[in-house]
Amino acid sequence: EVVLVESGGNVVRQGGSLRLSCAASGFSFDDYGLSWVRQVPGKGLEWVSGINWNGGSTASAESVKGRFTISRDNAKNSLYLQMNSLRTEDTAFYFCARVRNSGLSEAYDFWGQGTMVTVS
């Protein structure tokens, strides 16, 4: 069974930093790309950042470029999102999602349940 579990969400001050993690199990981790998607409570989904199977290709939304960095550790079956210079508008649930292939441009076939980041 594919399982994605996010962690690291917390309350942080504006300008602060936070690192989110996503622990994966139940599939061959290095065969798939991964993404972070966020949702402001009561609002819609917004793609944040994506990474291919080996970390050699990444992409981020303009709203987080230069502040957020996506990375992965295939030896630990883990995905990360380093979030710096946090703003109040970054307050959201952050979901980890598996891409249907090894790249960046495909649908997301499995998602975690999310971790909440609050910037005050």
Added chain:
Amino acid sequence: DIQLTQSPSTLSASVGDRVSITCRASQSITSWLAWYQHKPGKAPKLLIYKASSLQGGVPARFSGSGSGTEFTLTISSLRPDDFATYYCQNYNTYSPTFGGGTKVEI
């Protein structure tokens, strides 16, 4: 970025109804469109990819159609478990976008 516009934003329906949700893209995305179901506190669930391909394990009452700039998600006979918010997503670029969502409510 490609903009996706979903309509309606809210849909009131009853169990057994046939319902359709539309997603319009600001430019052609050929068939690079997915549909997701999302319930509060749960992980979003992939229903349809490549505009009309049913994801494994998803009931056949869900179907997708369209290409280019106009797409439709249809639920042939609404079940109680289907009351949720539905999102379309374009993934033909390295900057995927989501529609604003359609809440299907009783």
